[in-house]
Amino acid sequence: MHRRRWLQASTALAASPLMSLARAGAPLRAEAGDGEGVIDLGSRRELFVDRYLIDRLDGDARIALERPRDEGIVHRFDRPYEGPFCGYATVIHDGPLYRLYYRGLPRAGVDGSAAEVTCYAESTDGIRWDRPELGFFEYDGSKANNIVLAGMPPFSHNFCPMLDPRPGVPGDRRYKALAGTGKSGLHAFASDDGIRWRRLGDGPVIAQGAFDSQNVPLWSEHEGRYLCYFRVFVDGDRRIARTTSEDFLRWTEPELMSYGDRPVEHLYTNQTSPYFRAPHLLIGIAARFMPGRRVISAEQAEAIGVDPGYFGDCSDAVLISSRGGDHYDRTYMEGFIVPGIGPENWVSRTNYPALNVVPTGPAEMSVYVNQNYGQATAHLRRYSMRLDGFARVRAGYDGGELVSKPLTFDGRRLELNFETSAAGGIRVEVRDPEGGPIPGYSLAESVETIGNEVGRAVSWRGGEDVSPLAGRPARLRFMLKDASIYALQFTS
Structure with a gap:
């Protein structure tokens, strides 16, 4: 991997003035609206993946990270051209079809070798996956395989595609990809169907x-x-940088992503993507790598058949987010997807999430994780969450309160993605920026919200309509008892 050379190059990159000057896009800020410091919420859906909306939490109210539910293995890397070192998976939801891309590699070797291929699978529900026999490339005397890229080293090492939603994108560039190593640099690819590149x-x-x-x-x-x-290396740490482009071909000087005052950890992959229900919000389910943190013994490693070079470290997945610019929010330092029971889950470079979170049901979304790395049992596993359910504001039976920062909004109804117990509930008050209740929308006039739904409008004695307050700075006050809020949105 030429680690020393990349360490030197990336350290120089981080120190470059261009790292601080190349600010291609501005993050969302709490500065729009009718007054200084007022968030212009508009009709965006907002999730509690950070403290962006929160001014105060009182009583038992707190923000809490969710843990996705293990739904089991969905795809085994068991073809001769796949194997223990499959990795860097991407899942793309395109209309009625889900597309899965990943590196096939039966044996460990030099990054970017001719032994690496790019494989493809597809699904109609994101749960059951098939390998189409594409007939593009020959492997071991047969073209009856699902290989979409081969014989082009080093590009199958980390071929990473995207579906381009940009308005007016040419049909033959509807799919785009980047691939390459430090020696080659990243090259651009395009496709009209996501299969022929x-x-x-x-x-x-x-x-x-x-x-x-x-x-x-x-x-x-x-x-x-x-x-x-x-990824870049800075002072020996695996860090994340970003660059921007208006045409996918000419890119700005890279800028190093910051975490504010949060500790720097080794993030092996970042898996940053626009959240499909709130695309202004970038969600990353990053692989957190713990170099040298050995968990299993040599005897355990031999028993599970892991490659001898791949059990000296361990990894999990963490939640990061960004609202644009060169900053990641790391509100939650704890593990988002933690290794499972058994030594096979505690080897090096396992538990690496695939790129993208996709919907897999009316109230469900899924993320996929590469597991059992370096083992004959290597596979992709699915984890499910409720829609918007990365994190939540939660209060227990004794109750708690959330007060928002000043904001303006567009719309007629305030919808919540929420859950309560049978004994719990949520009441909502709309306040003026100074904290006084607005008549008609006070806590005393609030109708208690009880249940478990991904979208329901709150109401007061006078009904649901909040349009008389649209465009005026206000604060939202939520009183929660044994209840959680995952997201909110003003709708028409």
């Missing part, structure tokens, strides 16, 4: 970076440009 140009489009893990491209609706998030 061609390279755009002859040389790299991004040259500065380690590029020895998954390099994640996306279209940012909020910033109005393409973004790419990738």
